[in-house]
Amino acid sequence: MTDLIPLTALGAVDARTARFGALTLTEDDSLGLASLTLRKGQAAPTPFGLTLPEVGAMTTSGPYGAFWTGANQWMIIGAGQGTGDFAALVHAEAPNASITEQTDGFAAFHITSAAGPDLIPALMAKLVNLPPAAYAPGHATRTGLEHMTVFVLRPSDTQISVIGMRSYAASLWHAISVAAARLEHVPV
Amino acid sequence: MTRLSGGLIDRKAPLGFTFNGKTYQGFQGDTLASALLANGVQLVGRSFKYHRPRGIFTAGSEEPNALVTLRSGARAEPNTRATVAELFAGLEARSQNHIGPLEHDLMAVNDLLSPFFAAGFYYKTFMWPRAFWERLYEPAIRRAAGLGALSTLPDPDTYDKGFLHCDLLVIGGGATGLSAALTAARAGAEVILADEDFRFGGRLLAESDLLDGAPATDWVDRTCAELAAMPNVRLMPRTTVFGTYDHGIFGAVQRVADHLPDPTGQVRQTLWRITAKRSVLAAGAIERHIPFADNDRPGIMLAGAMRAYANRWAAAPVRKSGDPVAIFTNGDDGHRTALDLLAKGVPVLGVIDTRPAVAAFGAYQVFSGGTVTGTKGRHGLTAIEITRNGQSSWHNVGALGVAGGWNPNVHLASHHRGRPVWDNDLLAFVPGADGPKGMFPAGAARGKGGTHAALTDGMEMAIAALSDIGVSASPIALPDTPDTPAKQSAYWYVPAKKRAWVDFQNDVTVKDITLSHTENMRSVEHLKRWTTLGMATDQGKTSNISALAVMADLTGATIPETGTTIFRPPYTGVSLSVLGGGDTGHHFRPRRLTPTHHWATAQGAEFTEVGQWMRASYFPRAGETHWRQSVDREVLTVRHDVGLCDVTTLGKIDVQGADAAEFLNRIYSNMMGTLKVGMVRYGLMLREDGHLYDDGTCARLGVDHFVVTTTTANAGAVYRNMEFAHQCLWPELDVQLISTTDAWAQIAVAGPKSRALLQRIVDGFDLSNEAFPFMACAELTICGGLRARLFRISFSGELAYEIAVPARYGHALMERLMHVGADLGATPYGTEALAVLRIEKGHAAGAELNGQTTALMLGLGKMVSPKKDSIGAVMSRREGLAQERRRLVGLMPVEPQSQIPAGSHLFTKGTTQNMETDQGWVTSSCYSPYLNSYIALGFLEDGDTRMGEVITAANPLEGQSFEAKVVPTHFVDPEGGRLRD
Structure with a gap:
């Protein structure tokens, strides 16, 4: 084990979390990410038992998940795999595909609502140009947020995750937290 | 007070406000205009050009006259229409465009000079x-131009933006819009209903029509309550849909806090981008006036506005209660105003109707076949001249309503160059068939303006719009109201010797139009520009059609033959602050931070923006008072000891696949497929036209695994181009691409002691020159097991490496390198030192790869391999590029302490300096602390054969001229021994 101390995308030792009324915004630095792209003619593998999803969708299997990112390309995610060599694990699961380490390419933020699902579209309407159906539970979409490219994942009706480029983490946090703060006192 | 009974104001909620410092009282539900009228205030401003006294002309967003400055201090907002400003307690308003008091404007002298x-x-x-x-x-x-003035103070408010999607956007919440929204909502469609007013109802609030035998507000309130309770409906009052854009996209501004006494802590306005599958344009109609002599006095207003003030706001438009009101009309509509005023107890002098033999609809006098031919009253109307059958007589009145007919509000329907078409029955332009796709004009907006017609048309258009997207909607039960279609008539203006205003906001009169015609400005577009008619902020909402009619009269042509004017976004003014989206300062656009950003900040680094990246430009130390001191020190540290620089910003693209090598052979101009595993090669990319595009290194980590490095500036563009080549040009190749720029923190470790420093952190990796030579690369572990990538590459010309670790460890790695390298002199350096080092070494960067240069010019012509094809290779050999004679050279000023500015032009010494004798330019220039001299790089004609020649570098912009010696580009270690040691 290295003795170097990692920092989160927001530049602190501990992941940041903030509450805005019923909304909680959490930085997640424990997520392992690796892209999986099929080689020419290759059939889709099932890493960690995941069925690689169709366009705009995500799937999960235990601590692992996958979402569509491009033609024959998916992002594989592993909860709790942030500091290890997650790409190597994915490669072992899908040895014939092209795997690229992406864990530190991105910053992940989870937004949870303690006041039911209605707050989620109210928040997202201020952030992304998508109809709510595009981020319904089970969906994963690549879109723009304040001129940054992000993935929007909806694991459940009261949670939505925004995964953006790591270098933009501070700007992403700013954008999401400003929008969330403006909903703090808005009755749903 | 001229307040009447009834109205839709809350008399239990009085609101104090000031106008020009004087305190008045209005009620909740008033606009500033209605409250002023209720207080007997007619004079509210001065006109743009002639500084004529002006009053309130309309009751809506089409207002050309009553423009005031709202609030004070930093919140002062000039040119706000009093007719749409919602009254709140403590509202401050001031009139504009006068010197001295409003009543005695010194600039009114302009009116006397009007012939000029x-x-x-x-x-x-x-x-x-x-x-x-x-x-x-x-x-x-x-x-002299403009009306109100900006405060020039920073905007204290915050703004927001957002995105909405719906099946049907209904623009306008009057009879048509409410009927359309209710029809669509009951069908289950996702509906947005937006109205610029703070209360839904449109003209239903302004008219005295009954719905189902009850006041129209009963039905409006019931409908709004039903809509508000439906989850598929979003009601947006105070929201102006200001523009129609491509693909069913609309711009809208929601005024969130403009009506609040203290907006502190609230978002002031929200900019909404609405994507609608279909839209119903229920924007209503705008009344037109009839130009006549001196028709611009305060107290003269549109007759429909007069009804609105009486019915909705319980305000009579006169200065003194009991003053009689006259109506000048060319149709039945004016008579409605007379009836409504009488019903409210306002004395009516009579209705002057241009039509012959018209009977009264009630107990008032009709001046059939009459016209208004003159007015009196310095600060407000006191008398009008009525002319009938050649006989004129003066009558005392306190106000005059003018009813010239109604124009469908086609504004939003003409935003896609949708040209309105003339409806000869209606005598007005209606939206044409070529309007914005998916937009269904309805109700008064397409000439179906009676209440019954509007309700029915709103419902029918909603059904049609939804049917278009496969949603079945059923007719709804509409309230019962008489069907009373009103015929419009073609009486456009009263000929006069005196000035008769057509466009009030830009002070354009019938005379101006006549003069334009005389001066041969006969196209409507020429007329507009010559007179500025319709070019004020109201876009001529109340004047364009009248102007066309005057023009048609002059030419003898019909109105549609004369021309059509269309409108552009925005429908009404939109503040730049809300268009800005809300964030200002450094949040105005997103920023990218490097993994060592916080570390660099703690070291006191100065930063520079490189694209969206923030990069440390230099690290000042105590005692250094000038940036050059810091940069010189950092450069010398790299030359003598070891320096550390975060180079994470360079683009990194992971390329895998069985055909990765072949793919890169086609992307790079030089051979990349022959690169051995574990080695790095410098590569050039060309544009399709043969010019240089980007440069960088390519590392081969495995037989079918490469990492391509791009310049910071082109990281996104190169990746995009590679995706295009992969997906569109050579889809047959087995290649997988993905960016990994952010995933790895990459630190350059440069200087003679770099190997010694790295030796202290690698986990038993052999860094000797034999095991890990120049241009080698490897995957390894450092600091006790952290996976890393090491590249032996050099931008500075010194022994140097770049080491990459997962980004989260970048900060810690930088600290570790600084800590364990303290005795070696390890020092951070920024982009300034980076630039000096590469100029000293003669390495190209953005200034040399500026899109106009070629490999040949860089002296790298051999890097365009003739053994294979690659993007741009063939075009690079074309005539013109192949004969290019300029070459990159080094330049040493004869006077070492003279800096040759980048951009200077190069000439043979002693020649005249002009375009013909120009021989090139200086690309990069800096002070070299290593050579104790300024140095530069530049492209010079035949530069490669002119070593030692003294030439002239001239900067004619600042009258500078320098003598410089042509030298090789490598100022440092020309043999390249250092980086191979």
């Missing part, structure tokens, strides 16, 4: 002498 300010005044007057334009005329015109 005729159409085309600027074009005729300020033509000569030519030299006067910039220094005298333009500043003077700019001072």
